[in-house]
Amino acid sequence: MDGHRFEFYDTGLPGVDLSELQGRLIVIEGPDGVGRSTQIALLKPWLEANGHAVLDTGMTRSALAGKGIKQAKAGITLGPVSLTLFYATDFADRLENQMIPALRAGFIVLTDRYIYSLIARGIVRGLDPTWIKSFYGLALKPDSVFYLRASVPDLIPRVLGSPTGFDYWESGMDMHFGRDLFDSFVAYQTRMLGVFDSLAEEYKFEVIDATQRPEIIYRLLQRRIGQLLRRVEDRSSES
Amino acid sequence: MEPAMVMHGEQTFPGKLFIVEGIDGSGKSTQLSLLQQWLRREGYVVFFSEWNSSPLVRETTRRGKKKQMLTPTTFSLIHATDLADRIERHIIPPLKAGAIVLADRYIFTAFARDTARGVDAAWVRELYKFAVEPTLAFYFRVPLEVSLKRILGARAGLKYYEAGMDLGLSDDIEESFRIFQGMIRDRYEQMVPEFGLTVIDATRPIEEQQNEVRSIVERQLVGVPRHPVPEFEFFA
Numbered sequence: 391m392d393g394h395r396f397e398f399y400d401t402g403l404p405g406v407d408l409s410e411l412q413g414r415l416i417v418i419e420g421p422d423g424v425g426r427s428t429q430i431a432l433l434k435p436w437l438e439a440n441g442h443a444v445l446d447t448g449m450t451r452s453a454l455a456g457k458g459i460k461q462a463k464a465g466i467t468l469g470p471v472s473l474t475l476f477y478a479t480d481f482a483d484r485l486e487n488q489m490i491p492a493l494r495a496g497f498i499v500l501t502d503r504y505i506y507s508l509i510a511r512g513i514v515r516g517l518d519p520t521w522i523k524s525f526y527g528l529a530l531k532p533d534s535v536f537y538l539r540a541s542v543p544d545l546i547p548r549v550l551g552s553p554t555g556f557d558y559w560e561s562g563m564d565m566h567f568g569r570d571l572f573d574s575f576v577a578y579q580t581r582m583l584g585v586f587d588s589l590a591e592e593y594k595f596e597v598i599d600a601t602q603r604p605e606i607i608y609r610l611l612q613r614r615i616g617q618l619l620r621r622v623e624d625r626s627s628e629s
Numbered sequence: 630m631e632p633a634m635v636m637h638g639e640q641t642f643p644g645k646l647f648i649v650e651g652i653d654g655s656g657k658s659t660q661l662s663l664l665q666q667w668l669r670r671e672g673y674v675v676f677f678s679e680w681n682s683s684p685l686v687r688e689t690t691r692r693g694k695k696k697q698m699l700t701p702t703t704f705s706l707i708h709a710t711d712l713a714d715r716i717e718r719h720i721i722p723p724l725k726a727g728a729i730v731l732a733d734r735y736i737f738t739a740f741a742r743d744t745a746r747g748v749d750a751a752w753v754r755e756l757y758k759f760a761v762e763p764t765l766a767f768y769f770r771v772p773l774e775v776s777l778k779r780i781l782g783a784r785a786g787l788k789y790y791e792a793g794m795d796l797g798l799s800d801d802i803e804e805s806f807r808i809f810q811g812m813i814r815d816r817y818e819q820m821v822p823e824f825g826l827t828v829i830d831a832t833r834p835i836e837e838q839q840n841e842v843r844s845i846v847e848r849q850l851v852g853v854p855r856h857p858v859p860e861f862e863f864f865a
Contacts, residue, residue: 404701404747454698455707458689467685469717471759475710476686482702524755528702 396493399505400527403482406490413493415530416615417504420538421579421586422560423548424600425607426502429538432608433615437498442619445492448502452483463559470515470565477508478525485529493530498619505529506593510585514578515565534618536611537590538600542579549575644724645849646761648735651769652814653791654776655831656838658733660769663839664846665731672855676723680734683714694790701746704790708739709756716761724761727854736760737768737824741816745809746796764849767842768821769831773811781806 396411418426430446437444450456459476462468468476489499505526512522540548549556556571558564562578563571590597596614598607647664649657661677668675681690690707693699699707712735720730736757743753781803789795792802793809821828827845829838 401749401752404749454693454703455689457692458686461688462685467718469714472683472685472710472714472717475706475713475759476689479689479703479706479710482700482706483698486700486702487698518758521755521758525706525752527752 397531398527399529399531400524403486403490403528406486411490411493411530412496413498414618415489415493415499415501415532416618417501417506417532417535418538419503419506419535419586419595420600421540421545421582422557423545423552424538424540425548425604426538428604429608429611430500430502432604433500433611436612437500437615443492443495443497444500445488445497446500446502447484447488449477449507450480452480453487454483455480468564470512470517473564474508474512474515474517474522477511481505481508481526482528489530501532504532504535506535506586506589506595510582510589513585514562514581534614535593535595536614537586537595537597538607539583539586539590539597540600542576542583544601545579546575640761642721642724642761643727644729645764645853646720646724646730646732647765647767647846647849648732648737648763649767649769650734650737650817650826651771651831652773652776652810652817654778654780655769655771656779656835657767657769657831659835660767660829660838660842661731661733663835664842667839667843668729668731668846672857673850673853674723674726674728674856676719676728676730678715678719678730678732680732680738681708681711683711683718685714686711694788697789697795699790699795701743701748701795704746704795705739705743705748705753705756708743712736712739712757713759716759720761729850729853732763735763735766737766737817737820737826740820741813744816745793745812765845766824766826767829767845768817768826769829769838770817771831773807773814775832777807777810 394412396408396415398408418429420426434444434446450459455476459480462476489501492499509519509522509526513519556575558571560578561571561575563574565578566574567577568574589595598610600607649661651657665675665677681687686707690711693703693707720732723730739757740750740753744750787802787806792806793812794802794805796805796809798808799805820826829841831838
């Protein structure tokens, strides 16, 4: 026992005994193209080499709803409320069936985005922030949230350089923010950044300047995660 | 920051939304179908929406049920997603156009089932804030034994979630169904005063219930546009 206690944001999940959860929950947040998956791909083998078991997870990777969301998005037919709730279903399934069992077994859960991206997408689509936050009261409070922050002009070349280019949904085209993908991407991501900046304050994100070179960001994350885990190890060796 | 959207629940529309609720075997679907026939004949434009019927979400729900991978929370969220899709796609547009929308089961089904599964009552009520407030919500009240006789006599096989098998109430599916239906009925009874549900005594003859439903609905139809059906259709 290391005295670590997880908490839910609010109502939480029925039937989960928080005292059983042993691992750590680490979130990497940030916009499309900012380099989240690059960092996770570096961090996972590093943590494993240091003897930690790691679960990595991310949006729409649930066994339950992942496929359904992708199909629905491919048909471009989801309204904002339905989209928000479909994502919440995907999130809850991963929380209950992936993250919580992994934490119970003492894993480090490294998640590519968490509830914050989902809250932001809903808010930018005009939904009531209080409403969205209320049902995400089921979520666990992470040990750390690292927010890779970049401005819209910084993001554009990265997205253009990716194999898929501007994505319909990541450009907010469903909300008709602009007349083409580029205009819409700029308008949508500008709003997303604004919402994220306010969420960063509310949920105490650790903000990392994502315009730095990837290896610098990696070293920074290693240091911060190392501190987080050392605190764990110190406590467990004391007891 | 963007101005917060007015949730559908706080909007009003020119159309009317009538919904029916009740435990399995209460006869609510029969009554709704009879109401629909009558409204059509009276020349109203009527849209019908069934619980758990969004084509977009259906496959996910089916997968979850078939593989028994739903928890109380994901069961709740996937049904909320289903209703949200139907509301955004099939319920709000006709209501805006001044039509009548009929729904077989609505948010009260979710409140009853989800809380019976252990989901927090306040959480699920907040979750469904997106739902349009119905013009009238009928609750078909029936004693448990009456409904069980109707259902268990007529049906070949109960399904896992339908019988509440995920709650671990009993290893016997029929016994589990009985207990689960009882829990749901208790919750409906609590919601009658909470939400002002219109109670119909569902032990009475079908015709009597239907007359009562029609007369209650009729009072809500003042000013709703009618498009009389061409006469030949009456004799078709």
